[in-house]
Amino acid sequence: MAPLNKKIQKFLKDSIRVAPKISKKGELAELRNGLVSPYPQTRKDAIKKTIQQMTLGKDVSSLFPDVLKNIATNDVEQKKLVYLYVMNYAESHPELCILAVNTFVTDAQDPNPLIRCMSIRTMSMVRVDKILEYVEIPLRRTLQDDNPYVRKTAVICVAKLFQLNQELCIELGVLEDLVSALDDSNPMVVANATAALTEIHGVDPSVVSLPKLINSHVSQFLLALNECTEWARITILGALADYSAKDSLEAQDIIDRVSAHLQHVNPAVVLATIKVIIRNLPQIQQQNFKAISLKLSSALVSIMSTPPEMQYVALKNIRIILEKYPELLVKELRIFYVKFNDPLYVKLEKIDIMVRLVDATNLKQCNLLLTELKEYAMEFEPEFVSKSIQGITQLAIKYSGEKFVSKALDDLLELVDRTENLKDDCCIAMCDLLRHCPTNEKIASDICALLNSWAVPESSLISDAAKCNYIWLMGHYPEKFTDLEGKLDQMIENFVQEECMTQASILMTVVRLHTQLPGSTLQNVLEMATTSVNEIDIRDMAMIYWRCLSMPNSDTLVDQLCKSVAPIFENALDNFSTETLEKLLNELSTISSIYFRPQSVRAKRYVLRQNIVRGKRMDELKDMAKNEIAKNMNDDVLLDFGDDEPKTSSSGNVSSNLLDDLDDIFGFNSTGATTSSETKDMQSSTNKMNTSTTNTQDLLNLF
C-alpha cells in the first residue's frame, strides 16, 4: 500500500501548478518565484512564460541564474526549454553563459543524443573566445559520436567556433577532424561538413584548401548525393560544380551520376544539377552531347511551371546558358509565351529569351513569334509594351530578310495607328529597322511618311532616345520631309533644355543640312551649343564643327564628315564577353548570375562583426555577469513605475540607428564599398548594352 501511496503523492506533487500571484514587485519577481518553485510543473510553466517574454523582446536576462538551475533535470522537454533560453543569450550576453559551461560539458556526455546536440550547439554559440578551451574535448567526442545526428551538428559547430577563434582552432587541430568528416558513412554528415568547410574557406581561404579537398572526395560526394535531404543535395552539388574533371570519361561519369537529379521536385536542386552538368559539358565526347542537351532542355522547361520568383532565376540563367549553347531550347519556344497573369519581371525576361531562342532560319517560327509579340504590344503595361516593340525590331533584325523586315514594319505602323502613346518606342524601333536595311527605299519612305504626318513631333515624342532618332532621320532623308525647317526650328527652340543625345543629334543634323537651312539657324545652334550647354562633349563637338566650317575648304571637309554612313545594324542583341560568360556559367543560380555580374576575382572576405569577448579571465567574466544581472534587475523596477523616460530616449535613438544601418549597408567595409560602386558601373554598362543607346552612340561616333 505504501509504495502506491508514495506514487500518488509524487504524482500529485508533480502535477501541481501554482497559480501566479499578482504581486507588486513586478513581473520578473513573479517569474522568479515560479522558477524556484518546489513543484516541477510550475517551474516548467515559468520557464515557458520567461521564454515568451524573451521573444516579445523583453530583457529577462536577470533571471538567468534561476532559469539555469532548472537545467539539471531528466525531463527532456524542460531541458529543451532551458537550452532555448540559453541559446538566445549566448550571442548577446556571452558572459552569462560562461556560468553554465560546466553543465554544458556534462550534457555533452548525456545518453540522449538530442541533449548532446543541444549542448554542443549552445557552446558553439557563446561568443567568448575562452570557451574553446572547454569545448575542445566535448567537440572532439561529439565529432566521433556514434549517432550521425550528433556528428552532423558537431560538424557545423566547428565552423562557428572557427569564426570565434581562428588561431586556437588551427592550433587544436579540430579542422583536421572536420576534414575527416568528409569520409563519414552518413551522407548528411558529409553534406554538413562540406557546408562548414565552404564557410571556413569563405572566411579565410588559406586555412583549408577547399578545391583540393573537393578533388579528393568526388566519389564520396557522388555516393552521398542519393541519400540525403534536398538541401544537403544542393550543398553537395555546389561542391561538385567546383570540380573540373580530369578527362572526358570522368566528366561523362559525373554527368551520368548527377543527371538523375534533374528529376528532383525541388527546382533549386535541379538548378544546382544543371550547373554541375554545364561545368562538365565542354569535356565530354561529341556523340553523347545530344542526349544530355535533351535532358537539360526538358529540365529547364520544367522550371517554367514553378513560382514566378523561381522562374525569374531560371530565365536569367537560361539567358546565360543560351549564350554558350544556343541550340539548347530551340524547340521549346512556346513554353516561354507570356501568360496574362505573369508578373512584369517575368514577362520582360520571357520576351528577351524568346527573341534569343528563335531559330533565325525558320521562317514559320519567326512569323509565329512576330504575331505573338504584336499581341503583347497591344497590352497596357508600358514597360511590357516597349519591351515587345523592342523585341519586334530585334526579331526582324535577327531574321534579316527584307520581306520580314517590312512585315515587322507594317506591324509597327499598325501599332502606332492604334495607340497614341507608342510613338516613342515605335520611332526608335523603326529607325533601328532602317539602320538594318538602309538601302531599302520603301521602308525609308514608309517611315518618313509616318513621322512626317505627326503635326507637333517635339510634343509627341518624350524620351531622349526617340527624339534623337527622329532628328537623325530628318538629317538623312531631308527630301522626304515637308516643312523640314519648321520642324527643326521647333526642336531647336528647346535646344538648351534637351538632354545630351538629342542635342548632339540636332547639332549634327544642322551641320549636315547647313546648305539647305538658313545661315542663322546654324549660327544660332553653334552658339547655343558652345555657350549655354553644360555637357562638355556637346561643347567640344560644336567647337570642332565650328572650326571645320570656318576653314578654307570647309564644304568638302564637312561633306566628308557628314556623308560617312553608320555601320549596318547586324545584331540587336547584346552579348557577354567570353570571359564574363565563362565566369557566369560557373556561378549559375547565385545572386551574381541574376545581375549578370560575376563575382569579383578578389577573394571576398566578409568580416564578421561580432561582439566577441576576448582575453578575459574566467573570474572577470563571472563578475561581469553578476553586474549585468544586477543592472537588469534595477531596470525592471524602473519600468514598473511606469516612467516614460526610457521610452522617449529609445524613440530618439531610432532615427540615428537607422542611419547607422544604411551606412552599414553602403559602406560596410572596404569590399562593401567597392561592390556598391561596382553596382553603379554595372548599371551604366547595362545602359550601354541597351540597343537604342548603342544605336545612338553609333550615330554620335560618326563624326
Place this chain on the structure above:
Amino acid sequence: MINAILIFSPRGELIVSKHLKSSLKRSISDVFRIQVINNLDVRSPILTLGSTTFHHIRSSGSNSLWLVAVSRTNANSGAIWEFLCKLNDIMDAYELTEENNLKENFMMCYEILDVVLAEGGIPTDTEINSVITKLSEKPEKQIHNTTLERPDRLNLSSINLPAPSNGYPSLSMHKFLTRNNRSMSQDLGTNYPSNLSWRQHGIKYKKNEVLLNMNEKISILVSKDGSILKAHIDGTVDLTTHLSGMPICQFGLNDSLSLHFDEDASLAEEDFMNKKAIPKAAAGRVLLEDCKFHQCVSLDKFNRDRVIKFVPPDGSMELMKYCVRDNINLPFKVTPIVTTTAMGNSLEYRVTLKSLFPSKLSAGDVSLRIPVPKGMIDCKINVSNGKCRFAPEENAMVWKFGKYNGLTENTLSAISIPATDTTQLMVQQWPRPPMSLDFKIMMFSSSGLVVRYFKISEKNENYKTVKWIKYISKSGSYEVRY
C-alpha cells in the same frame, strides 16, 4: 547562406525577425521597409544594396505577408526562393499566413524557423510532414491535399486488393480521412532520427491505407483563329499513406518509357490492374515530358530501370510531378465570336461552349469568364443553359454551370450596353484580355495517364493494405483569345 528571415505584415509592420548570423543590425528591417514595401516602383523580387541582398516573396492569399530572406554573400538564389516558398507552405498549414493569426501565434512561427533552418542559415528539413512531427503543436487544418472532398462511392475504385471481399465498404474512407488511427509510442525512442530523414521508426496503424490522387491541371492558350498556341498538362500524383513500419512502395504508370522497359521484363503486373480504375479517356501510352519526384524516390533507380520505388513519409505528400504536351484530351472547346456593333461603342458576343469528354462523365464548377471593356454598364445576355451574370467590379461576364454533362453544346449571345460617355476609341483600344474557363472533372484523365500498379512490401508477412485511387482533371489557365 541566409543571414536573417523577416516577416512583414502587408502594410510593412515587422512581425517576425530571426537573425541567424550576428553580422546584421536589427534595424535592417527598416531598410527593407523603406526600399521595397514603401516604394511602389519596385518590380523585382530581389534587391541588392551594397553587399546585402533581399529576396522576398508575398504569401498566398489576398492579404499577403512579405517573407524576406536577407543574405550577405553571393548565395544560391534559387535555393533561397525555394526555401521561402516552402516556409510559406508550412506557415500556411498552420494558418500563419493570415496577419492576425500570425500576430497571435508568432511563437509558433519562431518554432518553425528553428526547425527548418540550421546554424549558418542553411535550410535543413522543409518536408512538411517531418517538420510537423518536430513541432510542439499539430496544425488544425489538414495539410496538403488531404482536404479533399469525400470521394463518393461511384467515382472511387480501389485497386489491387479485392476491395469488396475485404470488408471495408466506402464507409472506411470516411474513417480514413477523419479518424486518427495512428498510435505512436510517445517515448523518447521515436525522437531518434532514423536513416531516412523523412520517416521515423515505430509508426503503427491498425489498418494500413493508401490514397492516391492523380491531379491534372490543363493549361491551354487558343489564338484568335482557333489554333492552339500552347497546351500542356501539369500533373501531380499526391499520395496519402497511413502505413505501419518501413514499407517499400513501387508504383507504375502507363507512360511510354516504363512500358517499354516492362515489355522485356514481365507483364505480370498487368494482372493487378483493376479494369474499373481506368478512366474513360485513357489512351494506350503517354509520353511524360519531364517527371519530378519527391525526395523519397530513389532517382538513381528510376534512371536505370524506370521503376519508381520509395519509402513514403508518413501522411500526405506530393509523390511526383509531370508534364504532358502531346495527345491531350481537351475536355472543352470554346468558340468565341466578338464583333463591334454598328454604333462602334459596344460589343456583341456569341460564344459556344462544347464539352468533348464522354457523356457518362460530368464536369463540376464550370465557369467561363468573358471580359467586357471598361465603360460598360450592363450586358443583355441570353444563354441556352447555365447562369450568366454581369460582374461590373471585374469588368466581365461570368457564365456558370453547376454540372456540365459530357458531349453537350451550349451557346451564349450577349450585347454590352455602354455608358453614355463611352467612346468608340475606348472600345477599339481595349486590350482584349483572354476569356478564361474553369472546370473540374472527376475520374477523367486528360493526359490519358493511368496507374497500372501500386505495390507495397514490408518485412512483415501479414502486411495488408487498402488502396484507393482518384483522378481529377482541373483547369489551369484555360485561355482563349478572340
